[in-house]
Amino acid sequence: MKEKTNLSVGVDLGTSNLLIYVEGQGTLFNEPSIIAIDKATRNVVSVGYEAAKLDGKTHSKVEVARPLQGGVISDIQLIREILLYTLDKIFLSNLDSINKLLICIPSEITNTEKEAIVELGHSLGIQNTEIEEEIKAGALGSGLDIFAPKGHMVIDIGGGTTDFGILSLGEVVLSKSIKIAGDYFDRQIIDYVKTTHKLEIGNQTAERIKIALSSLTGPYPMDEDCNLIHAEAMGRDLVSGLPRQITLSPQEIREVLLRSFDPIKSILLATLEETPPELAGDLVDSGILLTGGCSQIPGIKEYFSEIAQIPVYLSEVPLTAVIDGCKKMLKMTSRYFYSEV
Incomplete structure (x- = not known):
């Protein structure tokens, strides 16, 4: 009889990205916290990057959702489906090999939501399920x-x-x-482009513009030849209803961000x-x-x-600080000390 493996697993349940660390194997999943569901069967169509590609481009039979919005759980069942889908993929449905599950959550989640997250782990058959605040894990993961x-x-x-x-x-x-935070900044860019340029753009376009042009102080983003970087935004003209393209400047986006x-x-x-x-x-x-x-x-x-x-x-690790801290917490020998081994 094959000996059962007892592994510790850490999860960074972020609004934007889901990261999963497996003891001895590293971070095996780091993709958007997005899920696509077949509306008729409620079966999972895709999760992560594949689901993100469908955002804003689906038909009436497929729903694309973010189970966490604004640091709040919008749908605990969809969170369960995301975790089940990703853990099944990692462990090939052999979830009984997981001995401990540590889930890092946003600070403002209510006690009821915290209990629901723990129960979610139990429903996956992982009785040793614990939760921890992302702010604490991020500090620890940053050193x-x-x-x-x-x-x-x-x-x-x-x-x-x-x-x-x-x-x-x-x-x-x-x-x-x-x-x-990031999603709000995207919405503010969408509203600005709509109000100022009479153009309706989508979330993916807004995020691309934010990444390319954002700044708060100092020099504006420039290219290798020290020229200001601009970004093209394509969408639907609110007056004519036809597709249109405009050019946005870094000065415009800084003003949007400073207000935000x-x-x-x-x-x-x-x-x-x-x-x-x-x-x-x-x-x-x-x-x-x-x-x-x-x-x-x-x-x-x-x-x-x-x-x-x-x-x-x-x-030094802004995108993985929480999961790196989660890894350290899984090695903790008590509430206040962790082993470097």
Whole structure:
């Protein structure tokens, strides 16, 4: 009889991307948290990149959905289907080889939603299912010693939310969250193009423009010849109803982003004001760590540093910090220590 394998599995259940780490094998899945479902049978058509390709291009028989929106679970059953589909693919349906499942979740998920996530793991036959906050995992995965008696601040700018956390002694002392992040920036670009240029564009076009032209401070994005980068946007003309193409400048997108960041700025200041004095003093040296996909926006480090008047650092692994921290947590020998082995 073949001996049963007991593996630990970590999951970064992000609004934009789903990442799955398997003990001894590394991160085996890193794709968009998107699922395509056959409306008639409710069977999974595709998950991840393949499902993302269908976004905005499906017919009436297929539904493309994001089970997490704005850091909130919109459909727990679809999350179950995504996890079942991906874990089945990795383990070839042999899920009983999973001994422990650690799922990292957004900070603002309610207790009811947390219980639902744990029950989801149980429904997959994994009784040893635990959850942890992404802000804590992201700090650990970025190399911070969060177990020391010293205050650290992390800002995680993901797809659905921007999360703020003050950590010390291995726990989140204070946290705040706002539903303004990558997806919101895309919607603001869509609204701007619609209002200013009378052109309707889709989510994929908006995201491509954001990646190409975004900046908050300093020089605008330039090419190798030091010329300003522009981006083409194609969509439907709101007046004629015909396809049309326009050119957008980096100056336009910066204005959109700066307006979008104003509420983020307010939450940052509110978090600093509520931080206990001793921990606030630590931040003068430890500064602020930025993680998440949108921490890669040019000029963001300088933007936050000017507001907070303390050092700001970018994670060296902004896109994988949470799953890297999840990996370390799976090796923890207690709540406050982990093994490097």
